Amino acid sequence: MSQLPKPDAGQLRARYPDVFDRPASARLAMPAMILGAFAIFVFGLVDLEFSPARLFSGMHQLGWITLMMIPPDPGSSLPIYLSALGETLSIALLGTTIAAVFALPVSLLAARNIIPSKLMRFPVRRFLDSIRGVDTLIWALVWINVVGLGPFAGVLAIAVSDFGAFGKLFSEAIEAADKKQVEGIRASGGSVLHEIRFGLMPQVLPVIAGQVLYFFESNTRSATIIGIVGAGGIGLQLAEQIRVLEWQKVSFLILMILVAVAAIDWISGKLRFAIIGRRAVAQF
Amino acid sequence: MATAVSILPGPQLAALNDAYRRAVARKRLRMTLAAAVFFAALVVAAIGAEVNLRTFFTYFGNFVSYFDRIFTLESGARVWTDIGEWFWGWHKWLKMLGETILISYVGTLAGAVLAFGLNFLAAENTSPAPWLRFVVRRLLEFARTVPGIVFALIFVIAFGLGPMGGVLAIAIHSTGALGKLFSEIVENADMKPVEGVRSTGASWLSCMRFAVLPQVTAGYASYALLRFEINVREASVMGFVGAGGIGQELVVAIRKFYYSDVSAILVMIIVTVFVIDIATGWLRGRLFGKDARA
Structure with a gap:
């Protein structure tokens, strides 16, 4: 079996410039968008009064409620x-x-x-x-x-x-x-x-x-x-x-x-x- | 240019006509039967829902005059003659509207992230194990079928009054809805790239990351934006059960008969929903081309 020739990086780079050297704006657009979306998300969490303590105690409460739900029972109604x-x-x-x-x-x-x-x-x-x-x-x-x-x-x-x-x-x-x-x-x-x-x-x-x-x-x-x-x-x-x-x-x-x-x-x-x-x- | 229309001989034509009439008669009979069953169901439903046409006609005037009243200021003038008086609470209402949008944003994003984590497990072609797929699918189904506001009612008791319950309710409901849509996109994805990546000895996670994900992200984002639109509407009523947002103001205004406030808040909600619809439509068009807007 013959070894494949190693591609010439310089030649490839010259042939496909938009794959190798994407402009900074194109490379940064996606991370910037994700960062922006995440920033609004965090702002929302703060503004809507989320706190780990509240989340934790609520989860505790929710677990307790779920336990109380079992078994489902209509009573006499x-x-x-x-x-x-x-x-x-x-x-x-x-x-x-x-x-x-x-x-x-x-x-x-x-x-x-x-x-x-x-x-x-x-x-x-x-x-x-x-x-x-x-x-x-x-x-x-x-x-x-x-x-x-x-x-x-x-x-x-x-x-x-x-x-x-x-x-x-x-x-x-x-x-x-x-x-x-x-x-x-x-x-x-x-x-x-x-x-x-x-x-x-x-x-x-x-x-x-x-x-x-x-x-x-x-x-x-x-x-x-x-x-x-x-x-x-x-x-x-x-x-x-x-x-x-x-x-x-x-x-x-x-x-x-x-x-x-x-x-x-x-x-x-x-x-x-x-x-x-x-x-x-x-x-x- | 004259063309002769050939007419079949009498006996042959009669047979064909007969067959046609019989087919039509059968179809008509079926239609009539279906209509009869439907009307019977309607009558039963009308009795069940306590439909009372007399009440309806006596009070229909109320419906019209209700709209007359919500567009009248306390001074008796029409609301649009004094915009400042009509939107007297705009500062507070805008803040609540902002909260509503924020609730739906945070809820949608959290739901989308959860759905993203679960959907590969729920899709037929990428799920690592059948039992896992079954469990995840039932979970998503549950989250999607129980209405968001029922979750909100329960969460308000668990987490206390305030927007937190609303956000979590919307997040769970969105997880269910988006999880299903996302997994359908994955099921439509081309599996050849997955085989290619697997043949290099990649793990399941790498297969998902490098073979499936590039095919599906556009669809995901499009559905998530659509969901955001729906969730803005949903968040506008979360306040009815004490889970934050503009609904709280609205329910107080309706129950206490602050007529012009009702119309002012409704107008603000409708305008917001319009703007969000148009903005997400535009964004979808920009991101994924025209056909993604349907």
């Missing part, structure tokens, strides 16, 4: 918890449906291929963006002021905050639709409404259905927490049990939530594949 879980699922289903029904017509107004005028689309889009900028929990608080405590406020909160998200996602789905079908309908003398109904909807409905199902999944999670501010469902029970330090019930409730979310994920995954095949759904 299992029926209450089950009906609260049902309430949570109802909130998610109703909220998602209402949001989808109202978002569909509005999303048409925000889609470029339906409303070509930017002047008309802009306010609709900003309106949807503002709704999305406000968290579901905030909407829940607002609705509680309007319709009172209870699951109904939760339904409306989820409906409103999803309305913003759906409006955006639907209009993107509509913009991504093929316009040949629409042109075909127009060529055969259809009106604008015909174009939407027969040219556009068959293309976008499966996509929309997939997104709605995906949101139903994620809303099951949101619906578990809006109870914390008093908008019904299992979150109400959870927050109450945490406040009175009934840790065994807390861990049981958390387990219930995990199982319910996993079940919903599984079901809606099956449904999604049945509707749109193995096409990926845009994740939000």
